[in-house]
Amino acid sequence: MRARPAPVVGSAPVVRPAPAVRPAPARPGTEPTAVASLVAGIVGIVVPLVGILAIILGGIGRDRAERRGTRGRGLATTGTVLGVLQVVVTTAAVIGAMAFWNAYGEDIEAGIDRANELSQTEITxxxxxxxxxxxxxxxxxxxxxxxxxxxxxxxxxxxxxxxxxxxxxxxxxxxxxxxxxxxx
Structure with a gap:
């Protein structure tokens, strides 16, 4: 065994640092913007043009999930896909309604005018x-x-x-x- 050196008189005691305690790694959570994208995608099925918000939040959520290492990339992708589908369906419905009105609008207006005339006719x-x-x-x-x-x-x-x-x-x-x- 080795002998310990004798303490020097007048010197300060040696303080050794405590061993470093590493905190347990934080469990990565789900990215909130990815969840918001999914919710907006689902709401966009009922409320027109909320799909645009789902697309934007989906892009942000996917990027943040990749950079931060959190979960939620699949939620963000699903929200984005639902948002795109909703925007496509809304656009097709608007174009279809415009085409229908261009084709039959005059006939519809004429029918409404005729119905108004008939309702005003008095008969003795x-x-x-x-x-x-x-x-x-x-x-x-x-x-x-x-x-x-x-x-x-x-x-x-x-x-x-x-x-x-x-x-x-x-x-x-x-x-x-x-x-x-x-x-x-």
């Missing part, structure tokens, strides 16, 4: 009775305004129907009676 009781007999009237010409008055004025529909059939059969007296019951 004589027009209803005579028009239905001569074929000049169709149920589309009837306005919803005043239907209650019209129903009250018709009275006994069975009798008027019988008179109408007799009139169509050529009975002049039935036509005269029909006109007398319709014209107040």
């Amino acid at each position: 009781l004589p027009d209803l009775a005579l028009g239905s007999l001569t074929g000049d009237w169709s149920p589309g010409d009837l306005s919803l305004d005043g239907l209650g008055d019209l129903a009250g004025a018709l009275g006994d529909l069975g009798q008027l129907g019988d008179l109408g059939e007799q009139c169509q059969g050529g009975d002049v007296a039935a036509c005269s009676d029909l006109l007398g019951s319709v014209n107040p």
Whole structure:
């Protein structure tokens, strides 16, 4: 054995540093921007143009996950893919709607205008009775305004129907009676 050197009088005691304790390696977590990209990609399925946010967050999340060594590259990639699909579908829908309107817009507007005209048409009781007999009237010409008055004025529909059939059969007296019951 070796002998220890004798301490020198007046000198300070030797302090040896404690052995370095290395902290346990931190477990890498999931990159938050990658998770946000996935969430935005899923929400983008329902809300138009949120897919753009998913694409941006996916790119940032994938880059950060690679640089930091954290998990989440797959989440970021999935969010990016969902975002791209959502943007493509939205773009196709807008282009399709524009093409549909260019092809059929005038017809749709004309149909709406015709429906508005028909809803404003007023029909009188004589027009209803005579028009239905001569074929000049169709149920589309009837306005919803005043239907209650019209129903009250018709009275006994069975009798008027019988008179109408007799009139169509050529009975002049039935036509005269029909006109007398319709014209107040």
